[in-house]
Amino acid sequence: MEQVEVDLIWHNGELVAWEDAKVHVLTHGLHYGTGVFDSMRAYATTHGTAIFRNRDHLARLFKSAELYYMPIPFSLEQLRAATHELLAANQLHECYIRPIVFRGYGQMGLYPLDCPVEVSIAAWPWGAYLGEEGARHGIRAKVSSWRRIPHDSLIPHAKASGQYLNSVLAKVEASKAGYQEAILLDSRGFVCEGSGENVYAVSEGRILTPPQTASILDGINRKSLIQIARDRGYEVIERDLARAELYLADEVFLSGTAAELVPVREIDDHVIGAGEPGPITGELQRVFDDALHGRDPRYRDWLDLVEVPADRTDAVAGVLADPTAGVAEVPADRTAGVAEVPADRTAGVAGPAVR
Ligand code: PMP
Numbered sequence: 142m143e144q145v146e147v148d149l150i151w152h153n154g155e156l157v158a159w160e161d162a163k164v165h166v167l168t169h170g171l172h173y174g175t176g177v178f179d180s181m182r183a184y185a186t187t188h189g190t191a192i193f194r195n196r197d198h199l200a201r202l203f204k205s206a207e208l209y210y211m212p213i214p215f216s217l218e219q220l221r222a223a224t225h226e227l228l229a230a231n232q233l234h235e236c237y238i239r240p241i242v243f244r245g246y247g248q249m250g251l252y253p254l255d256c257p258v259e260v261s262i263a264a265w266p267w268g269a270y271l272g273e274e275g276a277r278h279g280i281r282a283k284v285s286s287w288r289r290i291p292h293d294s295l296i297p298h299a300k301a302s303g304q305y306l307n308s309v310l311a312k313v314e315a316s317k318a319g320y321q322e323a324i325l326l327d328s329r330g331f332v333c334e335g336s337g338e339n340v341y342a343v344s345e346g347r348i349l350t351p352p353q354t355a356s357i358l359d360g361i362n363r364k365s366l367i368q369i370a371r372d373r374g375y376e377v378i379e380r381d382l383a384r385a386e387l388y389l390a391d392e393v394f395l396s397g398t399a400a401e402l403v404p405v406r407e408i409d410d411h412v413i414g415a416g417e418p419g420p421i422t423g424e425l426q427r428v429f430d431d432a433l434h435g436r437d438p439r440y441r442d443w444l445d446l447v448e449v450p451a452d453r454t455d456a457v458a459g460v461l462a463d464p465t466a467g468v469a470e471v472p473a474d475r476t477a478g479v480a481e482v483p484a485d486r487t488a489g490v491a492g493p494a495v496r
Pocket of ligand 1: 180308334335336337338339357358359360361362363396397398399
């Protein structure tokens with residue numbers, strides 16, 4: 142699958158052309174993995190375009206950065222405003238958003254604190270990470286031979302670039318073996334999470350999910366689903382799970398920003414439950430989808446509404462008219478692309494114009 146591109150990326154306080162958002166080859170983060178990132182999604186909701194739990198994602202980004210000694214040279218509210226500016230300038234009504242904070246070009250060597258801290262935010266239309274088919278009918282997963290990074294070697298609670306080599310190994314292994322996703326065990330051998338998702342098992346009507354001490358990333362969607370499930374009267378238990386408890390579960394599902402809520406129908410060739418998404422998974426998926434799209438008033442507070450102009454020409458002109466918006470670097474000929482862009486970016490999600 143090719144990367145979908147849009148016009149502008151926010152980089153260190155300015156909107157720059159997508160193709161100009163570049164770094165030096167001696168960027169510290171490129172060599173030593175000294176970066177932290179997060180991911181959000183914006184949805185076309187009943188209230189307009191909204192980023193799901195934007196402040197919570199940004200708060201996690203700040204915590205990840207602090208854990209790896211990276212002072213972010215912007216406030217949380219500045220980065221939140223930047224996400225809004227970026228979506229408006231690219232006229233994105235539904236998209237994936239990727240902020241990254243990293244140690245830039247300065248001095249090589251493992252001591253990073255003299256390198257500048259750079260911040261970028263990119264956004265682009267991105268459909269279901271594990272496929273529409275997977276979201277509807279469930280995916281096949283494989284327990285990885287790679288264990289999730291232990292909490293006394295790195296910081297699983299931080300979303301740090303270098304740590305994702307662990308997920309990359311698991312993802313490639315699972316994919317080469319013909320599965321859509323990997324499930325990693327922690328260093329003790331208990332169930333941890335997917336390569337980019339938290340994992341849940343439904344057993345006798347209760348929802349089980351690994352605890353913070355099992356080296357998980359504390360997913361924003363995990364928090365949301367635990368709340369939704371409890372609001373609907375389900376018992377949610379955070380406890381260690383043995384590998385075979387997944388095989389024996391009535392239902393298994395995953396959650397993450399890229400994947401959203403995805404049922405798992407097979408693990409290591411063991412059919413889970415009836416081999417199709419179970420009733421509790423289906424119910425949570427429906428309520429979660431309502432929450433994401435603003436259809437459930439109970440979860441309205443999770444939406445960070447963004448003003449995205451309906452017409453792309455207005456978006457670019459509006460931003461250019463505002464000198465504080467920092468788009469002075471956008472070359473004049475970018476406007477040439479305006480006519481070629483579909484009137485509604487959401488159209489790009491179904492069949493993205495890949496450049
Ligand atoms: N675990 C890992 C390793 C992840 O990369 C992600 C995706 N961010 C998650 C869990 C789920 O987190 P969230 O629900 O915040 O996207």
